[in-house]
Amino acid sequence: MESRVASCRAQSRHDSYLFTSTRIVENASRLRSMRHARNPFVRRCAFPIFTRTTTAVAAFICLLALAACSPYSFNPGGKSSIKSIAIERFDNKTPEFALSDRMTDIVIDAFIANGTIKVVSRENADAYLTGVLTRYERRPFEYDQNDQVTRYAVQMDFDIALHDTKTDTEMWKESIRQSGQYDPVSETEETGQQKALALLVTAVINRTTKAW
Numbered sequence: 436m437e438s439r440v441a442s443c444r445a446q447s448r449h450d451s452y453l454f455t456s457t458r459i460v461e462n463a464s465r466l467r468s469m470r471h472a473r474n475p476f477v478r479r480c481a482f483p484i485f486t487r488t489t490t491a492v493a494a495f496i497c498l499l500a501l502a503a504c505s506p507y508s509f510n511p512g513g514k515s516s517i518k519s520i521a522i523e524r525f526d527n528k529t530p531e532f533a534l535s536d537r538m539t540d541i542v543i544d545a546f547i548a549n550g551t552i553k554v555v556s557r558e559n560a561d562a563y564l565t566g567v568l569t570r571y572e573r574r575p576f577e578y579d580q581n582d583q584v585t586r587y588a589v590q591m592d593f594d595i596a597l598h599d600t601k602t603d604t605e606m607w608k609e610s611i612r613q614s615g616q617y618d619p620v621s622e623t624e625e626t627g628q629q630k631a632l633a634l635l636v637t638a639v640i641n642r643t644t645k646a647w
Contacts, residue, residue, distance in 0.1 A: 516561075517552055517561045517562050517597075517644075518553060518561055519552060519553045519559065519560045519562075520546060520552045520553070520554060520560050520561065520562050520563065520564060520643065521554070521555060521556060521557035521559075521560035521562075521564070522539060522542050522543045522546065522554060522564050523539075523557070523563055523564060523565045524536070525538040525539045525565075525567065525568065526566070526567040526568070527568045528568065528569050529568055529569075529570065529571040530571070531568070531571045534568060534571075534628065537632070538566065538568065538632060538635075539566075541632050541636055542564070542636055542639060545636040545639075545640060546640065549640055549644075551640075552643065558600075560600050561599075561600060562597050562598060562600055562606060562643075563598050563600055564595070564596070564597050564639070564643070565595070565596050565598065566593055566594070566596075566639075567593065567594045567595075568592070568593055569592045569593065569594055569610075570590075570591065570592035571590070571591055571592075572589070572590045573588070573589050573590075573627070574587065575587060576588035576616050577616075584619065585619075586617065586618055586619075587617055587619055587624070587627060588616045588627065589614060589615050589616075589617070589624060589627030589630075589631050590612065590613075590614040590631070591612070591613055591614070591628075591631045591632075592610065592611070592612050593610070593612075593613070593635060594609075594610055594611075595608070595609050595610075595611055595635075595639055595642075596608040596609075597642075597643060607642065609642065611635060611638055613631040613634040613635045613638070614627075614631050614634075615627040615630025615631035615632075615633070615634070616630070617630070
């Protein structure tokens with residue numbers, strides 16, 4: 436009984452996060468449109484956003500909802516000396532070629548929505564961020580009593596580094612593994628990818644905005 440009550444409370448908190456996240460996503464989308472209108476760098480240099488608006492919105496809902504439940508959290512009060520950042524196109528050493536631009540877009544959008552560090556061109560940035568997807572795996576995560584898969588997990592390994600623009604030296608480098616689960620009946624593999632990328636973005640922003 437206690438475990439059921441705890442489960443219901445956890446689900447209630449998650450639904451609340453999801454509702455709040457949806458409202459924040461709408462504001463972030465309007466902010467991005469305004470920045471595109473008045474910032475020629477963003478129009479010229481930011482990589483294309485998802486071709487489907489609903490996919491982009493779903494990604495940010497996952498980003499914000501999962502961030503609230505993960506061990507990481509956005510740190511808008513970070514005191515890093517970095518005031519501006521450039522996001523280099525993510526490299527991809529896996530067969531999932533379509534993820535390269537998607538990863539880059541999500542990171543750019545997240546930094547813009549967070550607002551702690553300004554996204555600019557590399558020549559005007561205090562630092563620039565690079566990332567490499569080194570491993571991608573889709574595997575069974577849960578089974579039912581008949582040994583049928585009820586949930587899959589998408590697991591991604593990344594090498595992320597922040598570089599000082601003036602000296603071109605690494606300020607930090609970190610290997611990050613994130614995973615996202617999905618129900619194969621009601622969701623797709625892309626859902627798992629979005630959840631994993633949401634956790635990645637949360638970790639990267641926290642790592643970048645805090646003082647070292």
